[in-house]
Amino acid sequence: MLTFEYTRADSAAAAIDLVEREAEAKFLGGGTNLVDLMRETIERPRALVDVTGLSAAIEVQEDGGVLIGAAATNTALAEDRHIREHYPMLARAILAGASAQIRNMATVGGNLLQRTRCYYFYDDAAHCNKRRAGSGCDAVDGFNRIHAILGASEQCVATHPSDMCVALAALDAMVHIEGKDGTRQVPVADFHTLPGDTPQVETVLAPGELITAIALPANPATGQTYRKVRDRASYAFALVSVAASVRVEDGSIADVRIALGGVAHKPWRATKAEAALRGKAPSEDAFRAAARAELADARPLRDNGFKIGLAERTIVAVLQELTA
Amino acid sequence: MEFTINGSTRTFDVDIRTSLLDLLREHAGLPGTKKGCNQGACGACTVLVDGERINSCLALAVQYQGRAITTIEGVGTQDALADIQAAFVEHDGFQCGYCTPGQICSAIGMAAEAKRGLPSHVTQDLAADSVTLDDDELRERMSGNLCRCGAYNGIVAAVRQVFVEEVA
Numbered sequence A: 001m002l003t004f005e006y007t008r009a010d011s012a013a014a015a016i017d018l019v020e021r022e023a024e025a026k027f028l029g030g031g032t033n034l035v036d037l038m039r040e041t042i043e044r045p046r047a048l049v050d051v052t053g054l055s056a057a058i059e060v061q062e063d064g065g066v067l068i069g070a071a072a073t074n075t076a077l078a079e080d081r082h083i084r085e086h087y088p089m090l091a092r093a094i095l096a097g098a099s100a101q102i103r104n105m106a107t108v109g110g111n112l113l114q115r116t117r118c119y120y121f122y123d124d125a126a127h128c129n130k131r132r133a134g135s136g137c138d139a140v141d142g143f144n145r146i147h148a149i150l151g152a153s154e155q156c157v158a159t160h161p162s163d164m165c166v167a168l169a170a171l172d173a174m175v176h177i178e179g180k181d182g183t184r185q186v187p188v189a190d191f192h193t194l195p196g197d198t199p200q201v202e203t204v205l206a207p208g209e210l211i212t213a214i215a216l217p218a219n220p221a222t223g224q225t226y227r228k229v230r231d232r233a234s235y236a237f238a239l240v241s242v243a244a245s246v247r248v249e250d251g252s253i254a255d256v257r258i259a260l261g262g263v264a265h266k267p268w269r270a271t272k273a274e275a276a277l278r279g280k281a282p283s284e285d286a287f288r289a290a291a292r293a294e295l296a297d298a299r300p301l302r303d304n305g306f307k308i309g310l311a312e313r314t315i316v317a318v319l320q321e322l323t324a
Numbered sequence B: 001m002e003f004t005i006n007g008s009t010r011t012f013d014v015d016i017r018t019s020l021l022d023l024l025r026e027h028a029g030l031p032g033t034k035k036g037c038n039q040g041a042c043g044a045c046t047v048l049v050d051g052e053r054i055n056s057c058l059a060l061a062v063q064y065q066g067r068a069i070t071t072i073e074g075v076g077t078q079d080a081l082a083d084i085q086a087a088f089v090e091h092d093g094f095q096c097g098y099c100t101p102g103q104i105c106s107a108i109g110m111a112a113e114a115k116r117g118l119p120s121h122v123t124q125d126l127a128a129d130s131v132t133l134d135d136d137e138l139r140e141r142m143s144g145n146l147c148r149c150g151a152y153n154g155i156v157a158a159v160r161q162v163f164v165e166e167v168a
């Protein structure tokens, strides 16, 4: 680990100012990803601005939505009564991630910005365009069982590992961002980017911009859940995961949202599957056709072809559970 | 940097990069907390901060200044074992013992979480006010602590004996 200066910010403005002033400065949340990457010298910040003292409030808004301060811990968000009752897919997604110890430390802001678990990204001896632009990608023709089947490029086939973000994408959550030039909001589904020719770029966040909050829109009463498929029953990253909600009215699907985890460089909102289902009567055949419509563009690598069938079956199973 | 460790106020002058785990083991003279993976994957380094369990290997000590840290040395002593320590002995909750300090601190944090109604990945009813700690719940909630000796059955038995009745 390279040495660094440490400051604890007491306001968003102060945090932004501090990161602006110091060269190669980074915000520090719970540190569960950043400290690990600094130890491996994959991340080399020279200054850390601790933002865990900023807003961690979880507040129901007048319009029925919820505003979540970026410093809220993963545990606090999953524990919140209103979230458990009205956004159960979000509570379930968080509880399916990492371990209790890590969820106690990890913040919502840090969870959004956690980096890929691609083995070659962590291995300094490997070629990795994300770690060193232009150096190549050892995963494309290497061990790629955990890698992407949708939206990947020749330059990078990594996945985004978050569970929480998959639920946020399905819920149409917004990321509240603050920088030296003011504030803006970006839908979670547009916040992370596909790798293309610049896999080192992972989000639309500009250098020095701070995530201040996540906003959940008021949620129509729907059945919703999160299902995660992994190599062991707990404490493992998703091979494939599905966050979904369905509302059936008069025998046809009035509202459906589906997002997939473990399949792409970002939480993958399954808009094609949603479009195929809207207005249809719920049935296994309709669910399967919708899943296939979404996965028609999936491209298997050497070791991860199983994810296509697994994603299809998981989508079908989740939709069946929600409409049973 | 100042901390309250096992009830005593302690001050250290250490490199800014020092993890809470290394601070405890190398500087505070408390080697009970163990270093397994040093990357968040095993739970051997679990300690309690203001009563909440965390992995001290992923924690920069500087972030936890001013907080109350409890390590296994603060849970009980050789002459006066805490109930959970005695239960680990009684139920063979370990073989080599390397994961045990982390398991015990984790179990204490877990019991507090269950008491306040925090659901887990295996909880059916997220809206329920209270948690029933059956063995599936215990295993899921303790899954952040690996045991390479595979003493899991003994660990579950020890945790069940001490904490399940207390919660219910």
Ligand SMILES: Cc1cc2nc3c(=O)[nH]c(=O)nc-3n(C[C@H](O)[C@H](O)[C@H](O)COP(=O)(O)OP(=O)(O)OC[C@H]3O[C@@H](n4cnc5c(N)ncnc54)[C@H](O)[C@@H]3O)c2cc1C
Binding pocket: A026, A027, A028, A029, A030, A031, A032, A033, A034, A035, A051, A070, A071, A096, A097, A098, A099, A102, A105, A106, A107, A108, A109, A110, A111, A112, A113, A114, A161, A162, A163, A164, A209, A210, A211, A212, A235, A236, A237, A238, B039, B040, B041
């Ligand atoms: C063993 C292990 C298993 C795990 N398993 C899972 C899993 O199954 N599912 C899952 O979803 N996750 C898993 N995780 C990842 C975990 O969820 C993340 O490490 C965590 O959410 C990161 O949050 P943090 O606050 O610790 O972030 P940090 O490590 O502090 O920061 C991460 C990044 O976010 C930036 N950042 C932090 N806050 C802000 C902010 N407010 N504004 C702008 N930038 C910010 C930092 O600069 C840094 O680049 C696992 C982690 C470990 C170590």
Ligand code: SF4
Binding pocket: A116, A118, A119, A120, A121, A127, A128, A129, A130, A131, A136, A137, A138, A139, A140, A155, A156, A157, A158, A199
């Ligand atoms: S898949 Fe992406 S992160 Fe992994 S080695 Fe290739 S470029 Fe690096």
Ligand code: FES
Binding pocket: B034, B035, B036, B037, B038, B039, B040, B041, B042, B043, B044, B045, B046, B055, B056, B057, B058
């Ligand atoms: S040593 Fe901290 S989790 Fe393994």
Ligand code: FES
Binding pocket: B093, B094, B095, B096, B097, B098, B099, B100, B146, B147, B148, B149, B150, B151
């Ligand atoms: S007792 Fe040996 S690792 Fe658990």
